[in-house]
Amino acid sequence: MNKWIIFRQGILEELPLQLGVFPFGIIYGIMAIESGLTPLQSFLMSSIIFGGASQIVFVQLVASSAPITITLTSITAINSRHFLYSLSMYDFLIKLKLKWRIILAYLLTDEAYAVSIRKFMKEPNNSLLHYHLLGTGLTLFTSWQTATLTGILLGGNLPQFLDLSFIIPLTFLAIIVPMINSISTLCAVLSSGLSSLYFKNLELSLWILLAGIVGLFVGFITRKLDKKV
Amino acid sequence: MTWLAIVLSGFFTFLIRFVPLSGIMPKKLYPNIKSSLQYIPLVVLTPIIFNGLSIYENNIIFISENLKLYSAIIAIFVAIVFNNVLITITVGMLSFLLMSNFLNI
Numbered sequence: 001m002n003k004w005i006i007f008r009q010g011i012l013e014e015l016p017l018q019l020g021v022f023p024f025g026i027i028y029g030i031m032a033i034e035s036g037l038t039p040l041q042s043f044l045m046s047s048i049i050f051g052g053a054s055q056i057v058f059v060q061l062v063a064s065s066a067p068i069t070i071t072l073t074s075i076t077a078i079n080s081r082h083f084l085y086s087l088s089m090y091d092f093l094i095k096l097k098l099k100w101r102i103i104l105a106y107l108l109t110d111e112a113y114a115v116s117i118r119k120f121m122k123e124p125n126n127s128l129l130h131y132h133l134l135g136t137g138l139t140l141f142t143s144w145q146t147a148t149l150t151g152i153l154l155g156g157n158l159p160q161f162l163d164l165s166f167i168i169p170l171t172f173l174a175i176i177v178p179m180i181n182s183i184s185t186l187c188a189v190l191s192s193g194l195s196s197l198y199f200k201n202l203e204l205s206l207w208i209l210l211a212g213i214v215g216l217f218v219g220f221i222t223r224k225l226d227k228k229v
Numbered sequence: 230m231t232w233l234a235i236v237l238s239g240f241f242t243f244l245i246r247f248v249p250l251s252g253i254m255p256k257k258l259y260p261n262i263k264s265s266l267q268y269i270p271l272v273v274l275t276p277i278i279f280n281g282l283s284i285y286e287n288n289i290i291f292i293s294e295n296l297k298l299y300s301a302i303i304a305i306f307v308a309i310v311f312n313n314v315l316i317t318i319t320v321g322m323l324s325f326l327l328m329s330n331f332l333n334i
Contacts, residue, residue, distance in 0.1 A: 020318045041231060048239035053274060058238060068234050074273075075238040079245050081270040086249040093250055105247035166297050166325050167318065169281030170304055172274040174317035177308035179271060188268045189275045196276030197285040208276050215272030220265055 003131045010116065010135020017111045020174070021052070021140065022147045023167050028055050029151015035063035039152050046148040050141065051109060054078040056168060057208070074208055085113040092120050092129050100130060107137025110175065182226040188219030296332070300325035 025046070032042035037059065049055055054075045061071045085108055093101055116133040123129065180186050192215025199207035248254060282297045284290065292298060304321030311317065 016315060019315055037231065041235060045235050045239075048235055049242050050239075051242050053277070054238070054242065057277065058234070062231065062234075068230065068237075071234050072237055072241060076241050076245065077269065078273045079242045080273075082242070082246045083249060084267070086246050090249055094252060101250045102247065105250050106243055108246045165281070166300065167322060169278040169297070169301065170318055170321040170325075171314075172278050172281075173301060173304055173321070174308055174314040176271055176274050176278070177305055177317070178312045185268065185271055189271050192272040193275040193279040196279050200280070200285060201288075207280075208273070211276040212269075212272045215275065216265065216268050219268035219272065223264060 003128050006126075006128050007131040007135040009119075010132040010137075011139045013115050013119075014112065014136040014139040017115065018139070018143045020171055021111060021143050022150075024052055024171050025144050025147020026151035026154065027165070027168060028052065028059070029148045030154060031056065031151075032059045032148075033152055033155055035059040037062060042152050043145075043148055046145055049075070050106065050144065051075075051079050051082075052144070053110075053172065070206070070209070077209070077212060081110075082108055082113075085117075088117065089113075089120065089133075092124070093133075096130055104130060104133050104137065107133065107141060109137070109140060112136040112140050182223075184219050184223040184226050187222040187225075188215040191215050191218035296325060296328045299328060 028046070029042060032045065032055075033039065037045070042059075045055055045058070049058070057074055057078055058071060061074060066074075086105060089108070093104060096104075112133060115136045116129075119132045120129050176189065180189055192211045195214040196207050196211035199210045202210070278301075279285075282301055283295060284292065284298060300321050303324045304317050307320045308317040
């Protein structure tokens with residue numbers, strides 16, 4: 001199998017996920033403009049950060065005038081899972097040249113990782129796997145930029161019956177429900193969700209951070225229960 | 230200030246993705262740290278979900294007429310059964326659109 005076939009395979013396998021990614025990108029574009037960002041800031045953020053969930057949180061924090069330290073901490077916390085993605089691909093990618101590792105690290109997002117890691121696990125001895133990740137990553141990048149631009153251009157001109165605001169929690173829900181696979185993950189989810197309601201009236205958007213800390217703590221102390229079940 | 234926040238956020242995001250591939254850190258993390266990291270996406274994204282479902286607005290708990298909540302419950306069942314992001318989003322969105330357009334709530 002040559003590199004172009006693997007690259008094309010990555011593109012084709014990534015395409016179905018764009019049904020969820022594209023509306024998400026449109027919402028981001030709309031929210032970014034409504035939060036007060038300029039069209040240029042809204043559009044370039046999709047290239048500079050290139051992380052859907054963190055960009056949504058960014059515009060929410062900008063809209064609530066949160067200080068930059070809170071914004072950076074929240075973005076870093078949200079994207080920290082990418083550290084694990086990268087770590088799990090270490091064996092496959094560490095032998096590549098530096099320029100390849102830089103490009104693939106930039107493209108390593110949720111949807112690209114989810115598709116490519118299955119290929120990596122299935123064919124661990126294939127020396128051209130990086131072309132697959134390049135295919136999934138570039139597909140996602142192109143789709144995300146296009147969707148962002150569409151959202152910016154549409155602004156608030158969406159039909160009334162299309163209440164796309166629901167798709168953000170829905171997309172996150174679709175991602176995290178399969179990750180709840182133990183008592184401790186369930187406890188972490190419930191405690192962070194319920195405590196976020198309790199903390200919601202706090203200023204400076206501290207509720208995300210505090211709820212996250214509560215969930216992390218509860219998950220950590222209940223992890224012993226996983227082994228007993 | 231907004232530009233600075235965008236650029237720094239982008240820089241930190243890239244760093245998070247690149248550091249394990251940079252070859253400068255040990256491949257294996259301490260088990261305690263590694264097991265804690267698995268909770269991070271869950272505990273960061275869940276508050277956004279709860280907030281997005283508008284369960285608690287202006288000190289009022291909003292459940293009985295909350296169509297987003299009902300649709301989310303349907304989506305949770307679909308996610309458990311199919312374990313597929315695309316199907317979950319499609320069913321969740323369709324149920325929300327149907328309820329909000331055909332139920333007089």
